Amino acid sequence: MSVDERAGWTPPAANVTTPTSLIFSENPNMVSLDSIRMSNLQAGDLENLVTVFVGGTNGVAENTEKELFLRATTPIAYIIGRSQEKGDSLCKELEDLNPGSKAIFLKKDISILRNVDEICEELKRREKKINVLFLSAGYMSLGGRKETPEGLDHKMAVNYYSRIRFIMNLMPELTAAGSNHELSRVLTVLAAGSEADIDLDNMELTKGYTLHSCLSHCVMMTDFMMEELAKRHPKTSFSHSYPGTVKSGITNQLTGPIRLGIKVLYSVMTPWILNFRESGERHFFQITSSMYKAKDGAAGIPLNGGLDIAVGMDEVKGSGAYLLDWDGRPAGDMGIIKRYREVNAGSKIWEHTMTAIKKATSKKRLAKDDEQQEQKRREQYAAGAPNLTGWRAG
Structure with missing residues (x-):
């Protein structure tokens, strides 16, 4: 039994394209699925890869992990x-x-940057x-700005700041791999x-x-941070990817008619949605091919x-x-990107990001959070609330 069959997947015939590939086949710049599968089949030469997947229990990451474990030789994956x-x-x-x-x-809520630091340690x-x-x-979510205990907007904390914190914390280990001529x-x-x-004067919104x-x-801050990171760490490749229209768990926080509407949209668009x-195959290609x-x-x-190094x-x-x-x-709207590059957006976004993360994780901020949590616990205790796990009244 093949690894594909063990995974419950039937590999397509070599001369058969998926509906998605067929629909977009008129784009001459796309990387064909046949080329991707040919590349991925060579991944057995990649031995003992150490990988970290943040948000890795569903969707795009889950299926990239499956492709990794189907193709590479004895990989190691940390899934957060x-x-x-x-x-x-x-x-x-x-x-x-x-x-x-x-x-x-590894179980963790990564909307809190101190949790990111703990995972990285x-x-x-x-x-x-x-x-x-x-x-x-x-x-x-469809709600407005909602701050985490560290003072960052929740959506921005998950979708941007925590990701940059992971990268910065783990750069020594990524550089060690690159310096050894590894992926x-x-x-x-x-x-x-x-x-x-x-x-640019209100990046925390x-x-x-x-x-x-x-x-x-x-999106824009991620774009420019990838570029700034590549300048500072030239032995590592940095990519910002759009996954296509996929049925992802990201909509789980939506409720009511909006969530229902998205489910209906998914059902009627199924032939046009990237499976x-x-x-998973395409993202595995992005993290393993020398194209990037x-x-x-x-x-x-x-x-x-006939593939070439990417631009x-x-x-x-x-x-x-x-x-x-x-x-x-x-990808990328180069007109907008060039316009912001002319006003030195890269260095401004870098400086803002480092300052915002330092502020969110500062000892002063952590002490204030701890003080607020302790006061809240004492108020609950005084009001007769049940004792919280791991805390005894003083």
């Missing part, structure tokens, strides 16, 4: 999510696909190098190609907050089928910072 039950089940499934591999689930204790950091944890990749899955105007402005800021199997090489590195599965965000081939559409071709 919120559901212990789902995480444990997925880890068992992955290890069954690939004897000798390891899948470890655990990863650093376990591993000296990391080959792939895959960031796809997402949060969607060293960061892929953040959000909405490359959805660039729009942002307010403490005023004028809307859902559109929230998405625009997360998760293909999405680091600026100062060539690690990755060799190119085949980066700066429109330079192989620059190490890539904006990718669902089909692997370059």
Whole structure:
């Protein structure tokens, strides 16, 4: 029995395309599914990859993990999510696909940056190098600005700040892999190609907050941070990817008629929606193919089928910072990107991000949070609320 059959998937015949590929086949710049599958079949040469998947228990990440465990040789995956039950089940499934591999689930709410720091410290204790950091944890709601205990908007904390914190914390391990001529990749899955105007003087959106402005800021800041990171860490490849229209768990936070409407939309658009199997194949290709090489590195599965090194965000081939559409071709509204590059947006976004993260994780902020939590607990106790787990009244 093949690994595909063990996974419950029937591999398509070599000369058969999926409905999605057929619909978009008129685009000459897309990376064909045949080329991707040819590349992925060579992944057996990738041994003992150490990978980290943030938001890895469903959707695009889950199916990328399955492709990893089907194709690579004895990979190691750390999967970070919120559901212990789902995480444990997925880890068992992955290890069954690939004897000798390891899948470890770590439960954490990554909307809190101090939790991100704790997870990263655990990863650093376990591993000296990391080959792939895959960031796809997402949060969607129709509400307005809602701050975390650290003072960041919840949606922006999950979709942007926590991802950057993971990258910064784990750069030594990613650099160690790249310096050893191994695969060293960061892929953040959000909405490359959805660039729009942002307010460089109000990047935390403490005023004028809307859902559109929230998405625009997360997308544009992610774009420029990938470029800034690639400049500073040329042995690692950084990509911002749009996954296509997929049925993702990100809509789980929606309720009522909006959630129902999205489910109806999914049902009627099924022939045009990228299936998760293909999405997993495409994202696995993005994190393993030498098409998306680091600026100062060539690690990755060799190119085949007439493919070439991808053009980066700066429109330079192989620059190490890539904006990718669902089909692997370059994405991004270059008109908007160029306009913001002219006003030095990259360095401004870098400075803002470092300042916002430092403020959110500062000892002063943590002390204030602890004081507020302690006061809340004492008020609950005084009011006769049940004792909270792990706390005894003083």
